[in-house]
Amino acid sequence: MPLLGCIADDFTGATDLAAMLVAHGMTTVQVIGVPRGPLPEADAVVVALKSRTAPVAEAVAASLAACDALLAGGARQILFKYCSTFDSTDEGNIGPVADALLKRLQSGFAIACPAFPANGRSVFQGHLFVGGALLSESGMESHPLTPMRDANLVRVLSRQTDGGVGLVPFAVVEQGETAIRQAFTRLRDGGRRYAITDAVTEAHLHAIGRACAEHALVTGGSGIAMGLPQNFRDQGLLPDRDDADALPPPRGAMAVVAGSCSRATLGQIGLARGHVPVLELDPLVTPDAAALVAEAEAWMEGKLSDSRPVVIAASAPPEKVAALQRRLGREEAGALVERAVAGIAAALVARGVGRLVVAGGETSGAVVQRLGIATLRIGHQIDPGVPWTHAEPGGLHLALKSGNFGARDFFLKAFMA
Ligand SMILES: Nc1ncnc2c1ncn2[C@@H]1O[C@H](COP(=O)(O)OP(=O)(O)O)[C@@H](O)[C@H]1O
Numbered sequence: 001m002p003l004l005g006c007i008a009d010d011f012t013g014a015t016d017l018a019a020m021l022v023a024h025g026m027t028t029v030q031v032i033g034v035p036r037g038p039l040p041e042a043d044a045v046v047v048a049l050k051s052r053t054a055p056v057a058e059a060v061a062a063s064l065a066a067c068d069a070l071l072a073g074g075a076r077q078i079l080f081k082y083c084s085t086f087d088s089t090d091e092g093n094i095g096p097v098a099d100a101l102l103k104r105l106q107s108g109f110a111i112a113c114p115a116f117p118a119n120g121r122s123v124f125q126g127h128l129f130v131g132g133a134l135l136s137e138s139g140m141e142s143h144p145l146t147p148m149r150d151a152n153l154v155r156v157l158s159r160q161t162d163g164g165v166g167l168v169p170f171a172v173v174e175q176g177e178t179a180i181r182q183a184f185t186r187l188r189d190g191g192r193r194y195a196i197t198d199a200v201t202e203a204h205l206h207a208i209g210r211a212c213a214e215h216a217l218v219t220g221g222s223g224i225a226m227g228l229p230q231n232f233r234d235q236g237l238l239p240d241r242d243d244a245d246a247l248p249p250p251r252g253a254m255a256v257v258a259g260s261c262s263r264a265t266l267g268q269i270g271l272a273r274g275h276v277p278v279l280e281l282d283p284l285v286t287p288d289a290a291a292l293v294a295e296a297e298a299w300m301e302g303k304l305s306d307s308r309p310v311v312i313a314a315s316a317p318p319e320k321v322a323a324l325q326r327r328l329g330r331e332e333a334g335a336l337v338e339r340a341v342a343g344i345a346a347a348l349v350a351r352g353v354g355r356l357v358v359a360g361g362e363t364s365g366a367v368v369q370r371l372g373i374a375t376l377r378i379g380h381q382i383d384p385g386v387p388w389t390h391a392e393p394g395g396l397h398l399a400l401k402s403g404n405f406g407a408r409d410f411f412l413k414a415f416m417a
C-alpha cells in the first residue's frame with residue numbers, strides 16, 4: 001500500500017519526481033496513465049499523466065481519476081507534481097487541477113512550490129528563477145506549448161484560480177519549519193487557498209516538507225518531495241532503505257530521440273554531433289509524420305550499435321518552431337512532431353534498441369504511449385531529475401529527459417557504465 005500517491009502532469013516530470021523519492025529512500029513505481037487495477041507494491045506510486053497541455057476539463061478529469069485510484073489504494077497524502085518552470089497557460093492547468101484536487105480531498109489550502117535547486121530552479125519573493133535568470137528571460141518565454149512570460153508566480157497562479165494566492169517569503173522560510181507552519185496558518189485563516197512558498201536551498205525544501213506533514217495535498221516540482229519521506233519515517237511507516245534504485249542489467253543497442261526544443265537539449269544535440277551519428281530532421285521541410293519516420297528508418301540502417309548511441313532529433317531553434325506553428329497551428333505542429341518521434345522510437349526498438357533516451361516531456365509522453373508501456377521501475381539518476389528506468393512490458397531501459405535537464409554531454413554520459 002503506497003504511503004505517498006503522486007499525480008504528475010507529464011511523463012518526464014513523473015520520472016524526475018520518482019527519482020527524487022527513490023533518492024530519499026522510498027521504493028517508487030511510475031504508472032503510465034490512470035491505474036485501472038490494484039496499485040503496484042511500492043512506498044510511493046507516481047501516476048504519469050499527459051495533462052500539462054491538455055484541455056482544462058480533460059486535465060481535471062484525469063487528475064481526479066488518478067487521485068481516486070491512489071486514495072482507494074491507501075495513499076495517505078497526495079502530491080500534485082508540475083514542472084519546475086511552472087509550465088502552464090493563463091487558462092491552466094495548474095490552478096484548475098489543484099482546485100479540483102483540494103475539493104476532492106475536502107481541504108482548503110495547499111502550497112505551490114516548484115523550486116528544484118539541483119537544477120537551478122529557485123523561488124525568491126514569489127519570483128521563479130532558472131539559474132540566474134528570471135523564468136521569463138530563461139528561454140521558457142519561447143516554449144513551443146507553454147511560453148512563460150511572467151516570473152511572478154503569485155500573479156501566474158492567480159490567473160488560473162478563483163482562490164486567493166499568498167506568499168511565504170524567503171525571510172520566513174529561512175527561519176524553518178515552525179515559522180513556515182505559522183505562515184501557512186496565517187494565510188489559510190486569511191482566506192488564501194494557495195501559498196507560493198519561496199525556496200532557494202535544499203534545506204528550505206526539507207523544512208517546507210516537514211511543515212506540510214499534515215497537508216492532504218502538496219503541489220510543486222520534484223524538489224518539494226525531498227522533505228516528505230522523513231515525515232513517514234517519523235511516523236514509523238517507512239523503514240530505512242539503501243537499495244531503492246536497483247534495476248536489472250541493460251542490454252541491446254543505444255539510441256536517443258529528441259523532440260524538445262529547449263536550450264539545454266539543443267546544446268546536448270550540438271555536443272553529440274562531434275562524437276556519435278546524429279540525424280537532424282526538419283519538419284518545416286517535411287511536415288509529414290510518416291515521411292519523417294521513413295527518412296529516419298532509412299538513415300538508421302547499419303548504424304545501430306551496443307557500444308555508442310545514435311541521436312535522432314526533430315528539435316529546432318525558436319524561429320523554426322515559430323515558422324512551423326504559423327503554417328500548421330501550435331497544437332498541430334507539436335502533435336505532428338510528437339507522432340514522428342514516437343514512430344521513430346518504435347522503429348528503433350523494433351531494430352534491437354534496448355537503451356533509449358527520450359528528450360522532451362510531451363515527446364516522452366508520446367513515445368511511452370506508442371510503445372505501450374504500463375509501468376516504469378525507477379533506477380539511478382544520470383543527472384539530477386533524470387533516472388534510468390526499467391519499462392514493463394518489454395524490459396526496455398528508458399530515460400525520459402525533461403527538455404531543460406542534463407549536462408551538455410548528457411547523450412553520451414547516459415550510456416557510460
Ligand atoms: N521543429 C519543431 N517545430 C515545431 N514544434 C516542434 C519541433 N520539434 C519539436 N516540436 C514540439 O515541441 C514540443 C516540445 O515539448 P516537449 O517535448 O515537452 O519538450 P520540453 O521538455 O523541452 O518542454 C513538442 O510538442 C514537440 O513535438
Ligand SMILES: O=C(O)[C@@H](O)C(=O)COP(=O)(O)O
Nearest residue numbers: 012013016083084361402403
Ligand atoms: O520539474 C521539471 O522541470 C521536470 O520534472 C518536468 O516536469 C519537465 O517537463 P519537460 O520540460 O516538459 O520535460
